[in-house]
Amino acid sequence: MRCEVVAVGTELLLGQIVDTNSTWIGEQLALAGIDCLRHTVVGDNPERIRLALEESLSRSDAVIVTGGLGPTQDDITRDVIAEVMNVEMIQDPDLVELITAKFRGRGRVMPENNLRQADLPQGATTMKEMPGTAPGLICPISGKVIYAVPGVPLEMKQMIEGTVIPDLVSRSDEVAVIRSRVLRTWGQSESGLAEMLADEIKRLDNNQGVTLAFLASGMEGLKVRITAKASTELEAEGALNGEESRVRSIIGPLVFGIDGENMEAVVLKELIAQGLTLATAESMTGGLIASRLTDVPGSSKAFLGSVVSYANTVKHEILNVAEGPVVSEQAVLAMANGVCELLGADVSVAVTGVAGPEPQEGNQPGLVWIGTSVDGELKATKVQFPYDRTMARQLTAITALDILRRRLLERAEKN
């Protein structure tokens, strides 16, 4: 069973709204084990909608079209489907009744326009879900099918879940279930990960059921996605668990979280598990680490606060950093220590570096010292990031949290 999604709407092409409908439908199809080959977006133009539908039908067994089912003159999806099916439009008396009743129920007068929504291509049937005034349509066409659902996400979702997916599954010969899991990593490049996992990927090539893929997520690290296809959910989960163990045995500590877990949530979870409190002392990141931590619900269980010591006077006077270079090992260690003492924290992260655009104390933009204090033991690391102010700050924040994460894991192992 091969499927495609066609989204209709000039506002999507013009970038006025993001096409989250196709994304959501794609996810539901994947979860149901139905292959989705293509998403297409076209404007409210009858000729271009017709071409898109015909092309999709020529490649696939089923097409889901969203949008263009409203009551106005530029809602033309119904008419175009009739053309593709080569049938007439017929007014459905039950729909006339239903739509009229919906307006009456809301105490509103029905604009004449709205009766356009009671017109159906001959041979089409309507879906049982109808939260708005636009019916969803099931349109059979030479052994294949077009499903038409409204572009309003709430209406679309009810129809896809309630009718389209079950109908597709019942038409499908395949009984396969597809499940996936994402391992989130930090500290290695995409090609570096690919090299480490090359043998495993080769091994999987002989095994149709499980695949690995890499997804770059900008400044949030690289994701390794495991996808398993099996005949039952239990079997798919088992395959995911087995493959996760194999991948972890190869890239081990690079994995920091699973699926939606970000670095800050993982660090907070570990702090709470070990009963530790955290403070940050930030110069170059200017509060970014604190801000990311406090975006996590429940962060107040471990996070006490931060001193953003952007000006050097703040470093010297509040954090007791000695006079001298402020982008240095001594400075970052003093910051890590000073903020623990000032806020009474068990653990701290400190950052001082050159945000740019100008060099500072002979250091190039992107040079950063990261310090950590765990149970009073201080450590410092020097890193050079490629220069781009926003990117260097983000990379520094997540790298600093990753250094703390690894120290916390070591601490847990020792105790």
Place this chain on the structure above:
Amino acid sequence: MRCEVVAVGTELLLGQIVDTNSTWIGEQLALAGIDCLRHTVVGDNPERIRLALEESLSRSDAVIVTGGLGPTQDDITRDVIAEVMNVEMIQDPDLVELITAKFRGRGRVMPENNLRQADLPQGATTMKEMPGTAPGLICPISGKVIYAVPGVPLEMKQMIEGTVIPDLVSRSDEVAVIRSRVLRTWGQSESGLAEMLADEIKRLDNNQGVTLAFLASGMEGLKVRITAKASTELEAEGALNGEESRVRSIIGPLVFGIDGENMEAVVLKELIAQGLTLATAESMTGGLIASRLTDVPGSSKAFLGSVVSYANTVKHEILNVAEGPVVSEQAVLAMANGVCELLGADVSVAVTGVAGPEPQEGNQPGLVWIGTSVDGELKATKVQFPYDRTMARQLTAITALDILRRRLLERAEKN
């Protein structure tokens, strides 16, 4: 000039990430007056990518393809374009040098894989922007053109703005010049702005040259976009200037910036102009305001630092907030005053509120007190935001900065 966008990536089809690239590119094309007929999403499959490119080329003059330019085996866009162009892939020695140097600059060893990114279809040229290791490609093909840009948004955007749009405009037969300017506003809803500007929009309906449009930008306020079409650049700029004055005379102080200017950049500019230094005291925003300020190059000229007083002990001990409720007028005024004294700042912003998910001191999540200190004069404002942790924090940060902006403008008028 007709254009299409093709996004490559199985993760897009599976709904694991939303295709915001096509949306953004669609918006840039619309702003430049270039028709965009279709967006297509296909997976990492050579045959399907080839078909999509060939179909798009058959309908349009130019195709922008995003994604699949990375260094791994499943990044195949380059190779498929060579197939569509019917040419060989050739390694470009300058690119080998450039990519190798990028890794050297980061102090990292280059995985062998990465040299795949130095292979080009014969006849293709590279774009001047190259923030990552993937070059953007301009691929001429029988009088038409394919532009290939990476899927990483940061890299894609630089290439589209710097190379693709100017190149498309220069290929276009249209002699009209289209220019637009965005007025950024804060403090009014979309329908509120539309009401205020209704007469002006009606007036413009009779004037083909200038249009107004509203763009919601999530948590960064509403944008009023003025677009002018004229026969020369000078004429278009003149029309923009005239319309900007008229809009400002209607919505005046709601406008905080122009085009790419964000709230923090505007506040810093005003502080520097008035020779003032700034500190922040943040509880509920947890460093977000400081982080946004320090993301602006040159922020060190005015911004001294911040105390993120997330735990109440930090509020009491470091900022001298009296015992008692910490989400209150007294607490926020004490924070604004305390941080000015501690860091020696002329001006401060302070925030204390309920980030949620739990209510606190009888207040619902989303309730926030914002305090400011200007020349020692303290003011406080209470705001209730709709509850969503991340959204409430972002709305608070920009609202706090807007309150400070308005106080700074008042101060400038007085002096």
